[in-house]
Amino acid sequence: MDVTVLKDADLNQLVYNALSFGTAVMLGAFVYFLTQIKSVAKQFQSGVAVSAVVVGIAGYHYYRMWSGWAEGSMNEGYRYADWLITVPLLVIELLIVLGVTKDRRKKLMTTLVPATVLMIGLGYPGEVSSNDGTKWTFWILAMLPFLFILFTLSGELKAAGSRETGEVSKAIKSATTVLLVTWLVYPIAYLFPVIFDVTDGIEATRQIGYTIADITAKGLFGLMILNIAKARSGDSH
Numbered sequence: 366m367d368v369t370v371l372k373d374a375d376l377n378q379l380v381y382n383a384l385s386f387g388t389a390v391m392l393g394a395f396v397y398f399l400t401q402i403k404s405v406a407k408q409f410q411s412g413v414a415v416s417a418v419v420v421g422i423a424g425y426h427y428y429r430m431w432s433g434w435a436e437g438s439m440n441e442g443y444r445y446a447d448w449l450i451t452v453p454l455l456v457i458e459l460l461i462v463l464g465v466t467k468d469r470r471k472k473l474m475t476t477l478v479p480a481t482v483l484m485i486g487l488g489y490p491g492e493v494s495s496n497d498g499t500k501w502t503f504w505i506l507a508m509l510p511f512l513f514i515l516f517t518l519s520g521e522l523k524a525a526g527s528r529e530t531g532e533v534s535k536a537i538k539s540a541t542t543v544l545l546v547t548w549l550v551y552p553i554a555y556l557f558p559v560i561f562d563v564t565d566g567i568e569a570t571r572q573i574g575y576t577i578a579d580i581t582a583k584g585l586f587g588l589m590i591l592n593i594a595k596a597r598s599g600d601s602h
Contacts, residue, residue, distance in 0.1 A: 370439070371568060372565055380434060383572065384427060384430050386576070387427045387431070387576045391420045391427055392421075394584040395420045398414075401591055402414055405591070406594075406598035409594035409598060415457055416587035416590050416591065419451045420583050420584055420587060427447075445489045445492065449485045452481040452485060456477045456481060459590060462590055465521065473517070484514065487503055487507040487510070500555075500556070504556060507552075519545055522537055522541040523541060532599065533596040540592075540593060544582075547582045547586070550574055551578055554574040
C-alpha cells in the first residue's frame, strides 16, 4: 500500500525522523551483534549470528521505507517483506539459546516457523485494504497463528526461566517481558485505521508505533538473546 506523505509538515517530519532512527538502530545493531558472536560459547554463536541477520535485513527495509517516505510515499510491502523474513528468524534465535533439547527445538520450529509465515501472509491483505470489513476479517485470521505463537513462546520462556537460576533466569525473564509487551503493539496498531478516522495524526501514530515495536522486537530482543547466551556461556565454563 502506498501512503501519500502526510499533509501536516510537523507530523510528516516526525515519521521521517522515526524511520531514519529505525534505520540507524538496525544497522548499528547489525554491526554490534557481528562483533559479539565470538563472545559467547560455540553452541550459542549461531543464535547471536541470527540476531545480526535479523537487524541487518530490517535495516535494509527501513532504509527503503525511509527513502520512500522522503520521496512522497510509503510502501507497506517493505514492512511485510521484512516481517516475513525476520519473524521466523526471531523464533529460531530464541530457541537456540533457550537450552531446549534438540528434539524439542526441532518440533517447535516445524510448528512455529510455518505459523509465523501464515500470520504475516494473512495480515498483509487486510493491511493494504481500504475496506474495514476486509481489515477485520484478515486481522481475525492472522490473530489465530499470532496467539498460538505468542502462547507457545511465552510458555517456553517461562519454563526455561523457572528451570534456570541466577543471571540466566533473570535474562530469560527480561526477554519474556520484552516479547509479550512488544508483540501486542502490532495487532493494536494494525487496527488504528479501523477504530479511528484516518487522519495525519493516526497514520503518524501507526507508523511510529510499528517502528518502535520493530526496534524493540529486533534490536532490544536481540540484546536479550545475547544476554541469555552470555549468561549460559558463563555457566558452561
